[in-house]
Amino acid sequence: MGIEEYGGGQQEHSDVLVVTTNDVPGYDVQRVIGEVFGLTVRSRHLGSQIGAGLKSMVGGELKGLTKTLVETRNEAMERLVEQARARGANAVLMMRFDVASGSDAGTEVCAYGTAVVLAPRV
Template identity: 80%
Template sequence: MGIDEYGGGQSPQSAVLVVTTNDVPGYRIERVIGEVFGLTVRSRHLGSQIGAGLKSLVGGELKGLTKTLAQTRTQAIERLVEQAQSRGANAVLMMRFDVSEAADAGTEVCAYGTAAVITPRHA
């Protein structure tokens, strides 16, 4: 498995900039639209649970679960971007993740932040 399978984030071609900061250097916040989020819930299949259980006996990274979590976070960001864009935003500020168990059925991953309209500052 390559490094791309363990990473994530938005596509460089995205029309909505997603940052974890309060502002974007070189840009002015024109309008704050409000909170947006992208949510997904993933169940674990039996094979990965058995593999993870066996791996926990000897220690080490659970690569299958790492890959699944990276894919899940990417999907949550994609949904966050879709919601922000549908509300007229071109940026999401202060993006964060929240991860929790969902009724013992799987893992809930929520990407959330503040949708805003930003414009470049002119010198």
């Protein structure tokens, strides 16, 4: 797995800015729209579960599960942006991820934050 497969985040030229901070330097919040989130749940396939079980005996990174989690986080982030855009936002402030793992259900990832309309400070 190459380095590009380990990361995620926003596309370079997105029309909705997503940040983990409370504000954006040089911009003022014109309107707070409210909470938005993107949610996805992924199950692990049998092959990755068997591989993870074998790997846990000898130690080391579970690369298949790492790749699945990266893909899951990216999907949750895309859904967050879609929801913010649909509600008229051009930014999401204080974005966070919440991850929960169920033994049978798989892994749930929720990206959430506050949708706002930003304008350049004058």
